[in-house]
Amino acid sequence: MKLRRTPQTVQVLLELLEALPEWRHGYDLSRSSGLKSGTLYPILIRLTKNRLLDTRWELSENGKPPRHMYRLTQSGKRFALEIVSEKREIMTEEHALGV
């Protein structure tokens, strides 16, 4: 499956890249990226289907329900780094053109 590089997907990928090697929770990702659950979760689903994201359940204490956690896979990390370098190139080009 081909992954669409929407600004929101790029944002989520960058958030996950910054967090490596830590795992992130859905709500934390939502707060740091400013994305609502209705936007964030379809992106996470697509990333997982493309094998760019690892998921696991974290057993919580104090009788709270287990939480779902996310971390980039090796291919996810490569993909995110590719996006970062593309973004840098675009910024350099824009800078050179005086945009």
Place this chain on the structure above:
Amino acid sequence: MSLVRTAANRIASLVVRYASAGSKEWAQAIESELSCIENDWKALAWSLGGFRVLYAIQPKPLGSIDELYGEAQKYANRRLHAVNNGWLGTNIYLFAPVVCCLIAILRIAMGQDIPGSVVQLTGWLLLTPTLYLGSREPDVPDSDDQANLMKFYVDELSAKSRNSLPFWMFIAGVLLLICGWELEVSRGWGAGLPLPLMLLMCIPLFFLMLLLLGSFVATHVNNRRRFAQIERLLGDRSTD
């Protein structure tokens, strides 16, 4: 617990309940995050966003040939169950479109609203065979015949795919029916029928057809993704 928080929890549970098999884990993930959101209104907004997961229609993941065999068996059992209901039990719902066809023919013969009736009749004539194909008695292989059972499952999924004639007959049938009703309504409007009566007749039918179309598309998406899973699984197996 506040009313807003209770609503948030209820909505999240509802999404978990109705999420497709492959998306259930994601619906549960959204539900479990609720316990970490302190603000009740934010929790409500969070759980409402979860409705989006309902659109992510995904079948249960297939990891091995054994799982595929299990799914094929379950599917074959469902089809056999339909056969065991008897001809009448399986096909009783086909009487409604047949009666509607007859009504449309009568209306055409009597010269009443000919354009609307012709369009409706065409719609029903396209729709009825596809409904029958879905309920016809299948040639289900024995449950211990693994290879043929899996082939049967794959063939049935492929017969419901976008490349098949019944798929497009169904879509065209539903759209023609909606157009036929619209024509009938516009004629009724011209004939001076009161608006509330016209709305009372049309709105439930319109929503029923939309529901039918929505459920058809959801099943189609689920089948298409299941088919892709099987192709991937069998492809992986042949490369091993």
